[in-house]
Amino acid sequence: MPEFRHDPIDNRWVIIAESRAARPGAFTTSVGWAVPTIPTEQTHAPVGTAHPTCPFCPGNERETPPEVFALRAGDSKANSPGWRVRVVPNKYPALAMELAPVPAQEAPSLFSSFPAIGVHEVIIDTPRHLGTIAELTDGEFTESWFAIRSRLHALRELASLKHALVFKNVGRASGASIEHVHSQLMATQTITPLVAEELRGAKNYFDAHSQCAFCQMIEAERSAGARLVAESLGFIALCPYASRFAYETWVLPRRHQSHFEATGDGDLADLASFSRGIIGKIERLCQPPAYNLILHTSPFDTTALDHYHWHIEVIPRLTISGGFEWGSGCFANPVSPENAAAVLRS
């Protein structure tokens, strides 16, 4: 069973999940004399053609655990073709779904751990074997966001889960092990450290200014323009002032909203169309495409929060974080967000 382990000195949590070692492409370089072996990489089938060995293609439904949600033709059966979006448990989960209490915080101890409990699911965006978001239709991407919203609604009803992180790894350099476009959802009993820090920072800002930091950022960036990438009726894309990565781009709802799952159908369609355009620019920027997409939203045990604003962070993987980043916890970004936004606007 995967376990969370705590480093008391750096105050950081790690999931030790050896089940993850077996997944395709778990390691980037060959491991000389270690236990895990590297499977040969999946060969590329013509775009949109069902791939005989792709576990996310129609006809191969038995290669994944049984589906927990799908949008499918009325006459089709679960775990068989006929679906348009399919959600399945991750075959190599970093979290295990069992009931266990979260241990109470105690004095710092050298060796603390607790079971890594939660839900680790995969959202397969389309039955078509596509490697990029730009190749999806707006309708497909809308249904994919619809499926994510449905899962968040369902999971927030489970009293044992507190928060969900949704993300997408596209391209080998992003950590993706399967080419067929998909998202992952990890719902946990605790709020993960970065989101906890965001919630704290946003609350501090709200307490100091009586305004949502993200709403103020949107207003300031719309007025300044230098870091603005694009806008739709309901959404805005910008390169954040303290971008960690070259061409890092955030997509936010223009109106204040703390929970992604509160987004209405019309706004989901707007989000799909708008974000597909932005992601397409980033996919064209990186050849081959390699980026992470991260959805940050509010904890399950909260309703509308004044101080937090859900958003999507798109992180192109153009540079490699090295000893400086991993040793300092700081980032060195070789492209200013002003120049990045100018490139992305063009």
Add this chain to the structure above:
Amino acid sequence: MPEFRHDPIDNRWVIIAESRAARPGAFTTSVGWAVPTIPTEQTHAPVGTAHPTCPFCPGNERETPPEVFALRAGDSKANSPGWRVRVVPNKYPALAMELAPVPAQEAPSLFSSFPAIGVHEVIIDTPRHLGTIAELTDGEFTESWFAIRSRLHALRELASLKHALVFKNVGRASGASIEHVHSQLMATQTITPLVAEELRGAKNYFDAHSQCAFCQMIEAERSAGARLVAESLGFIALCPYASRFAYETWVLPRRHQSHFEATGDGDLADLASFSRGIIGKIERLCQPPAYNLILHTSPFDTTALDHYHWHIEVIPRLTISGGFEWGSGCFANPVSPENAAAVLRS
């Protein structure tokens, strides 16, 4: 001039340093329609042969800024062949050396920045064009640590600098842009976030237990043995309990010592020989070798600290951090430190 920018919501600092974009291999994938271009990768010369286009090989001293320190033959001139270890300012610095006050902390604001002031140097381990530490001799590696100690002694005398991070990127997948083995030293006016967190965590532990957390860890790991890799007279190597990365390995002095630069000559020779053996194991583990080595030591404006213990962290780059890691601030490690240590002991 590079600048530190602050993200008030996530409370994280970023250096925006466009000067870094020009360095060889700054970007991992080709950048479709962006400004920076990717230089062709340096071709590989026979091991130990001076490489005509390597800026770190003897004869090419003019390709780097003038040296600030060198161990060289008595009759040789600065910035000419005859050196054994050479320290030069980084040609593409993420920090600029100028005098500027650190701004006072204020209420959280959306857009805070200050100039990224400091020293960014490169320590060239050997005149021989080698790509791994295992190929160095113990004597060469001892002189390399000696040069680092000398630079830390010199830089701590500058009142404007508060802390130095020393690190080594080996292999393309680690972020290295030049093959010839070298370290980097970044000395800053502030303590970088991860070291600040370590200092805080170590102080908390000391306050709770009246013992150095690292000393206690060493004692516990020697007694348990499962995560112990090796020991010398003065040093110990172990896979930490909450390892972030597969085969992450730390090297620590067995006796309590807060500042690396306080290490005596005999201990430096022991460190060089011992750490070269450990690093060699990791180099054989990853094919091609790819890892970061990070030295964490105490701030310049402190003397012997009871609660902090300098150490070296070696991070093999066998897995790619993806959306989960960058979105959550947590790590998912597919190899338990117990299994990693067993492999590294064998």
